[in-house]
Amino acid sequence: MTVMPPPRRALWKSIAATLSDEIAQGHYTQGARLPTEAELASRFGVNRHTVRHALTDLADRGLTHSRRGAGVYVTARPTEYAIGRRVRFHQNLAASGQTASRQVLRLETRPCDPREAEALALSAGAPVHVYEGLSLADGAPLAMFRSIFPADRLPGLRAHLSETQSITQALAREGVSDYTRASTRLTAKAANPILALHLRIPDGAPVLRTVSINLDLQGRPVEYGHAWFAGDRITLTVTPE
């Protein structure tokens, strides 16, 4: 318990300091759930709102994040790292000592829409595979991605993706031994609620979106990709060759 010095510090600040301390000391480890607001309020002998004030401070400082209905969690802070123009997600992360993984959110085949048709040079309504998921570094979500593949040319791709989860490997099994990036477009966006939930960032926080097209060795488009990166967790590095 902290001592109250005469020039009284605000209650919520003491509580925030205490909790922040306990997180720093490893009392609550990364990804762990804190006690509920009600429990904390009872522990510190204050109103729930006062606890909320302290928790808001922790969240603002990036120490925690909350999920309505679920609880308050200790944020796993991924170290900043760079992705080169040679775009191979896993290799880059491995180089910086982090373990990369993917979480599949969606894997299905459906007719394409006009935009996808144009990007992949397909006729309207041709079938495409949709591969959507999260890219994680040491368990913390870094980016959400969606890749669109022409299904006619790569009939078995979906099965391969569900096994390996690696795009490069899955494409290789379908006979696309290598592919190169034709273009990357970048824009800054505000996160919508769903995206914010997945990336565990506040609603409306800035997000870096990339839209890319990859070609096979014959110059035909094989992937139309979107990715949304948590703005404050990532720095993309573009290096000439």
Added chain:
Amino acid sequence: MTVMPPPRRALWKSIAATLSDEIAQGHYTQGARLPTEAELASRFGVNRHTVRHALTDLADRGLTHSRRGAGVYVTARPTEYAIGRRVRFHQNLAASGQTASRQVLRLETRPCDPREAEALALSAGAPVHVYEGLSLADGAPLAMFRSIFPADRLPGLRAHLSETQSITQALAREGVSDYTRASTRLTAKAANPILALHLRIPDGAPVLRTVSINLDLQGRPVEYGHAWFAGDRITLTVTPE
């Protein structure tokens, strides 16, 4: 005070909007079965009840109907989907610094800070020129930039910049006939009030920031540049040489 993002949308509304959009675009056609509630919950990262709330909305609007034990089916046909071919401001990264017009905000010489010293390979406190301004296209501010130049190697640069406003020309007059971009780092940020004012965007709106280093032909750094692009007004295109 934290930034107030646009009116918060409930999670289930975002999900309903997303699904309704995908039906409209023909991703799920008439008679098709949607993924199960559990799958959708996993895809959107929410509880099944939240998905059900969204599905109830779709059913109320007549887009879908469900059969207990069987699944949820699409009743609506895809509406015509028109791609509005928007005019976009494409800015090539390699050719940055060639916008239509500039407005100078600051032009001064001062000792460098540690970060600048490192970027430009200078000794601590060495003098640098600071060139700060706005890039305009058709009168609308596209980006704010700040360029740092080593003052010792380019003593007359400031005078040249105040005359031409063109970085390339000013450098040429100082004997740097050409320069190449060594690296560009990109990240998404929220606009602070000053930046928002300059770019004429709402406070906290997403902004695309680039940090770059340019080298002369001998490989020595001659410019350390920052730029902040209004996220919704620009798309940066990165094309391999």
Added chain:
DNA sequence: TCTACACACTTGTCTAGTTGTATAGGAATT
């Protein structure tokens, strides 16, 4: 071949718990 049954899976419903937000007001400080 047909039937009956088991079983996995899906939607429907219920209860309980947790965070988010709004409103109102008392007490201490400035």
Added chain:
DNA sequence: AATTCCTATACAACTAGACAAGTGTGTAGA
């Protein structure tokens, strides 16, 4: 008098888990 800090209450939004009800499929048995 105004502001800040904290309490108090109520409700909305979402999660969590459990179970009931209905569907689709495979299988064993007659």
